[in-house]
Amino acid sequence: MNSEILEKIKEECRKLPDDISYIVGFVRKRGEPREVLKVLKPDEVDRMSFSPLSFNNPARIVMDLMKSDGKIAVIAKGCDARALKQLEKEEKIERERLYIIGVSCPGVIDYRKFRNAVKFRLPEIESVELVGDEVIVKANGEEQRIPFSEVIFENCLYCEQPTPKDYDVLIGEPREGKLDFSDIEEFEKLDREERWSYWMEVFSKCIRCHACRQVCPLCYCEECLVDPSNLAVSPMTPAEEKAAYPRVLGKTVNASDNMVYHLIRVLHHAGRCAGCGECERACPMELPLLKLERKLKKVVYEVFNYSPDEEIPFLSKLDILPEG
Amino acid sequence: MKVYEGNFLKDVVAKLLDDGYRVYAPVKEKNYHVFKVVENADEVDFDYINTRRSPKDVTFPENEVLMKYGEWVEEIPAQADKTAIVGIRPCDIQGLRLMDRVFLEDITDPYYEAKRKNLLVVGYACNEAGDYCFCTSVGLSPFKSDYADIIVTELGDKQVVEIRSEKGEAVASKFDLSDASDEDVSRKKELEQKVLSSFVRSVNTENLKERMAEAFNSDYWKEVAENCVSCGICTYLCPTCFCFDIFDDGELKGVRIRAWDSCQFPLHTLESSSHNPRREKWQRLRNRFYDKFYYMLVRKGEFYCVGCGRCIAACPVGIDIAEVINNIPSGV
Numbered sequence: 001m002n003s004e005i006l007e008k009i010k011e012e013c014r015k016l017p018d019d020i021s022y023i024v025g026f027v028r029k030r031g032e033p034r035e036v037l038k039v040l041k042p043d044e045v046d047r048m049s050f051s052p053l054s055f056n057n058p059a060r061i062v063m064d065l066m067k068s069d070g071k072i073a074v075i076a077k078g079c080d081a082r083a084l085k086q087l088e089k090e091e092k093i094e095r096e097r098l099y100i101i102g103v104s105c106p107g108v109i110d111y112r113k114f115r116n117a118v119k120f121r122l123p124e125i126e127s128v129e130l131v132g133d134e135v136i137v138k139a140n141g142e143e144q145r146i147p148f149s150e151v152i153f154e155n156c157l158y159c160e161q162p163t164p165k166d167y168d169v170l171i172g173e174p175r176e177g178k179l180d181f182s183d184i185e186e187f188e189k190l191d192r193e194e195r196w197s198y199w200m201e202v203f204s205k206c207i208r209c210h211a212c213r214q215v216c217p218l219c220y221c222e223e224c225l226v227d228p229s230n231l232a233v234s235p236m237t238p239a240e241e242k243a244a245y246p247r248v249l250g251k252t253v254n255a256s257d258n259m260v261y262h263l264i265r266v267l268h269h270a271g272r273c274a275g276c277g278e279c280e281r282a283c284p285m286e287l288p289l290l291k292l293e294r295k296l297k298k299v300v301y302e303v304f305n306y307s308p309d310e311e312i313p314f315l316s317k318l319d320i321l322p323e324g
Numbered sequence: 325m326k327v328y329e330g331n332f333l334k335d336v337v338a339k340l341l342d343d344g345y346r347v348y349a350p351v352k353e354k355n356y357h358v359f360k361v362v363e364n365a366d367e368v369d370f371d372y373i374n375t376r377r378s379p380k381d382v383t384f385p386e387n388e389v390l391m392k393y394g395e396w397v398e399e400i401p402a403q404a405d406k407t408a409i410v411g412i413r414p415c416d417i418q419g420l421r422l423m424d425r426v427f428l429e430d431i432t433d434p435y436y437e438a439k440r441k442n443l444l445v446v447g448y449a450c451n452e453a454g455d456y457c458f459c460t461s462v463g464l465s466p467f468k469s470d471y472a473d474i475i476v477t478e479l480g481d482k483q484v485v486e487i488r489s490e491k492g493e494a495v496a497s498k499f500d501l502s503d504a505s506d507e508d509v510s511r512k513k514e515l516e517q518k519v520l521s522s523f524v525r526s527v528n529t530e531n532l533k534e535r536m537a538e539a540f541n542s543d544y545w546k547e548v549a550e551n552c553v554s555c556g557i558c559t560y561l562c563p564t565c566f567c568f569d570i571f572d573d574g575e576l577k578g579v580r581i582r583a584w585d586s587c588q589f590p591l592h593t594l595e596s597s598s599h600n601p602r603r604e605k606w607q608r609l610r611n612r613f614y615d616k617f618y619y620m621l622v623r624k625g626e627f628y629c630v631g632c633g634r635c636i637a638a639c640p641v642g643i644d645i646a647e648v649i650n651n652i653p654s655g656v
Contacts, residue, residue, distance in 0.1 A: 029642045031525065032455075036642035037551045056641060061551060112355060115455075122455040123524045205353070207377070207386065209586070211555035215640050227591055237598075250573045251583035253386050282640035284376060284557050286355060 001131055005103060006050040008171045009075055012101050013045045020099060021070025024061050026054040033125040033137075034111055037061055042073075050075070052130045055108040055153065057276040059083035059217035063092050071097045077105035078177070081164030082308065083217040083274035089313050090272075092220060095166075102167030104175050106130060107148070107156030112286070114151045119144055155277040155290050158183065165309060181298045187291065199259065205285045206258040208251070212279035212289055213265055218272050225249070226261050266292040271300045271314025325486055326501035327508050331370075332476050332483040333411055336446055338365035339498060340408045345444070348382050348409040350375055359409065370478075373454040374413050374632060378563035380423060382409050383439045386560075386584045390435070390570070394577035402434035408444040415459045415630040417447050417469040419563025425624055426566045435582075444491055447472035451515065453522040456633025458646055461527040464631060466519050477512055484512050525633070527646045529617075536618040539652045540610075548648050549606035551641040556586035558612065558635035558643075564628045567592070587611050613648055 013023055020042055026035035028049040035054040039061060040047060057080050065072050076084060081102055087093040109128070118125070120139040129136045135146045156162075162175040190198065210226075213219045226249040249260055266289075273296070279289045300306050306314050328335075333349075340347050341363070351360045352369040356376040362368055392398040412420070427436035449467035450457075459466055469475050473492030477484040484504060487496050504512075539545075559565040569585040569592075572578055585592055588609065593602045602608045620628035629645065636644045 029644065030647050031644070032642070034642060039550055056551075060553065116355075121524050207560050209556035209560040210589075211553070211557045211640055214553040214555035227589075250571055250581070251387070251569060251585075252573055252581065253583070278640070282553075282555070282557070284561060284638040286353075 002051045002129055003127075005171055006048065009050055009101060009103070010045050010048055012169050012171065013042070013048065013073065016042060016073050016099060017071070019071050020073045021068075022065055022072045023048075024058045024065065024072060024074040026050055026056075026075065031123045033122065033128045039065065048075075050103070051128050052107070052109040052135065052148075053111065053114070053128055055111065055281065057083055057215075057217055057274070057278050059087055059093075059274070059276075060215070060220075062098065063087055063217065063220065066093055066097065071099060073099040073101060075101050075103060076164055076167070077103050077108070078159065078161040078164050079105075079274050079276035081166055082161055083276055085166055086218060086272055086274055086308060087220075089311070100164065100167040100169075102164030102170045104163040104170065104172030105156075105159075106162065106175070107152045107159065109135065109148075109151045110153040111281075114146075117146050117151055153277060153281070155275065155280065158275075158294070160275065161309070179301070181294065184291070184294050184298050187295075200255045202287050203258040203262065204255040206253070206262070206287060207285060208253050208258060208261065209284065211282040211284065212262075212287075215278040215282040216269075217274065217276070217278070218269060219265065226264065262287075262289070262292060266296055269293060270296055271304070271306050271308060271317075273297060274308065325484060325504040325509065325512075326496070327479075327504045328483045328485050328499060328501055330482065332485055332499065333370055333446065333448060334365050334368060335499070336474075336495065337362065337368055337410050340410070340444070340495070341365065344406060346405045346407045348379060348407070350411045359412075368411070370411055370448065373450070373452060373457070374415070374634070376634070376638075377561055378419055378632065378634060379409055379412055379416055380419060380563050380565075382407065383420070383436055383443065384423060384427070384566065384568075384584075388435060388582045389579045390582055391580035392578075393572070393574075393580065402438040404439040404442045406442050406444075407439065408446060410446040411448045412445060412472070413448055413450060413632075414466055414469040414472075414475075415457075415464060415632040416563050417445060417472050418459075418464055418630045419632070420445065421471045422564045422620075422624075422626070422628055422630070423566060444495065445472045445474075446492075446495075447475035449475060449477040450519055451478055453519060453524070454633060454637075455524060456637045457523060457631060458525045458527050458633060459631035460520065460523055461525075461529060461646075462627045462629055462631045467516050477515065479508065479511055479515065482508070484508060525646055527629075527631070528650050529627070532617055532649070533621055535652050535654060536614060538654065540614070542653055544651075544653050545610040546606045548643065549604075549609040552588075552605050552609045552643060553641060554588050554590065554605045554608065555640070556584075556588055557638050557640065558645075559586040559588055560584060561634040561638055563630055563632060563634075564616070587615070609643070613645065616645070617649060 023040045025048050027038040027047050029036045035049050037056050037058050058074050062074050088095045124139040127138045133148045135148050137144045158180045160177040160179055162177050273293045337349050347362055348359045349362045349368040350357045357372040358375050358377050359379040389400050427433040447469050473489045475486045487493050567585045568582050570582050572580050594600045616629040
């Protein structure tokens with residue numbers, strides 16, 4: 001039950017080492033049952049909350065906080081810890097400045113599905129508890145039971161690592177994950193034309209708000225090659241030089257340009273994607289972006305026999321010549 | 325006040341299509357509705373609280389070609405076909421009005437003007453407030469709009485049709501409308517009461533101008549922006565965000581395009597000198613709230629937020645414009 005998990009999280013946060021300056025955790029949003037990420041001071045533990053609606057990935061905020069001084073404690077689900085690990089491998093995070101409170105995760109709720117399934121108005125909802133395989137929603141002295149399978153975030157069904165691999169303290173019993181590409185295998189059965197028309201239809205809906213890129217903890221490039229005026233300009237940069245800067249993609253929004261954007265983005269995640277699903281969750285047009293990430297992951301796994309859990313980054317591993 | 329026995333909205337879509345209009349109407353995608361150009365009245369689905377995207381792209385498309393160039397320059401004339409939008413909610417009609425004030429007052433934008441002049445607006449009064457709706461807080465009504473050409477209220481077995489302009493009259497006259505009975509009028513009133521009582525969210529606008537003027541330098545904005553990811557969802561879904569960028573696509577031969585831009589993107593304010601007046605994300609996020617509730621209030625005399633709640637519903641990190649405004653600290 002998540003209220004028990006929350007108590008344990010608070011307990012761990014109260015006995016954190018003295019040199020911790022911040023806790024990156026969840027607090028409940030006002031007027032809604034979901035949690036939002038928050039940077040808390042160690043004396044603000046009472047504000048913390050945790051439920052299957054604590055779906056955001058804290059890795060991005062942790063990376064931002066690394067710019068300031070002090071140590072950071074973070075509440076991390078399996079995929080969150082994986083994102084942190086990846087950022088550590090890429091030297092964006094100093095592990096020794098991080099205290100990971102790992103939470104063994106049964107999966108998170110898809111908030112869109114939840115909003116459709118729940119019979120209460122959002123501000124009325126007092127609590128959301130996952131008990132066994134049921135989500136119990138309480139409001140106005142009533143309760144509604146929703147099967148977890150009806151509202152679970154689909155990506156969690158294929159979770160390889162529900163329990164963080166790297167943590168300082170772990171809350172909850174470890175859970176087994178599995179490597180499962182059955183959804184991708186199913187999709188691969190479609191022929192080329194069917195897949196093409198599927199993706200063109202999907203990409204025609206993209207509005208290029210770039211939320212998928214912005215929420216992704218691994219899309220941290222300060223300058224992205226799809227931005228209209230990329231590469232640094234300074235007062236000394238002559239006009240001819242600025243004009244000669246390559247521009248891969250402007251702000252043209254149509255199915256094929258949108259496709260180029262998404263493919264470039266996904267390819268940069270080869271062997272890196274933590275599988276947290278923030279991109280798909282953020283997409284206001286509900287594009288199935290994880291299908292791309294998972295297909296790539298499958299290729300990386302099958303062709304290069306690489307798993308994101310390896311200590312060495314994927315591209316570095318490619319540089320190592322096999323013996324003989 | 326007139327009534328139509330049947331589904332006026334759907335029948336008006338069919339009629340307008342017959343008459344050669346380009347018709348935007350709500351279409352159900354997998355899990356949400358959007359306004360799309362339809363070819364057949366059967367594609368349309370009016371069972372929605374509001375559309376995921378605002379319909380601002382009807383008059384202000386995300387991409388608009390202004391010029392073609394190559395060995396010679398070809399200007400694209402500002403012109404538009406007869407167009408109608410059917411089923412637009414009162415908040416979005418206010419969005420359209422506010423956009424008109426940006427693109428047609430003072431300096432007239434010919435591309436916008438051509439589309440707007442040729443646009444017929446058939447509104448659709450709300451039967452229910454969504455969990456994120458707060459239009460009543462910004463001075464709007466969920467079932468009234470004087471700015472539409474026609475506004476329709478659903479009564480279940482029939483629809484109340486209110487005609488608000490000559491343009492609307494010309495279309496409505498093609499339908500068999502009868503005068504509303506006393507019963508229809510009282511049923512409509514009842515429904516309106518029900519709608520008003522279904523609001524669960526509000527924004528405190530009391531002394532807001534003063535409160536915002538006072539809080540500009542507060543650290544509050546840093547806290548609000550703590551988990552902002554600087555994406556463009558809030559601005560792209562917003563019915564009143566009008567910022568755009570103009571760029572040339574193609575070196576020796578190409579097109580000059582106007583495209584939506586967002587004040588949340590760092591490049592939006594990056595100057596050629598490399599100076600960026602809104603370098604930090606909290607400055608950019610603060611700008612959005614000040615734009616909606618302060619700058620435009622000063623410039624145009626009204627809020628540039630219509631209370632549709634789209635930005636709240638879609639924000640990936642849970643930033644909530646209503647909460648942000650309500651919690652502005654005082655005395656800083």
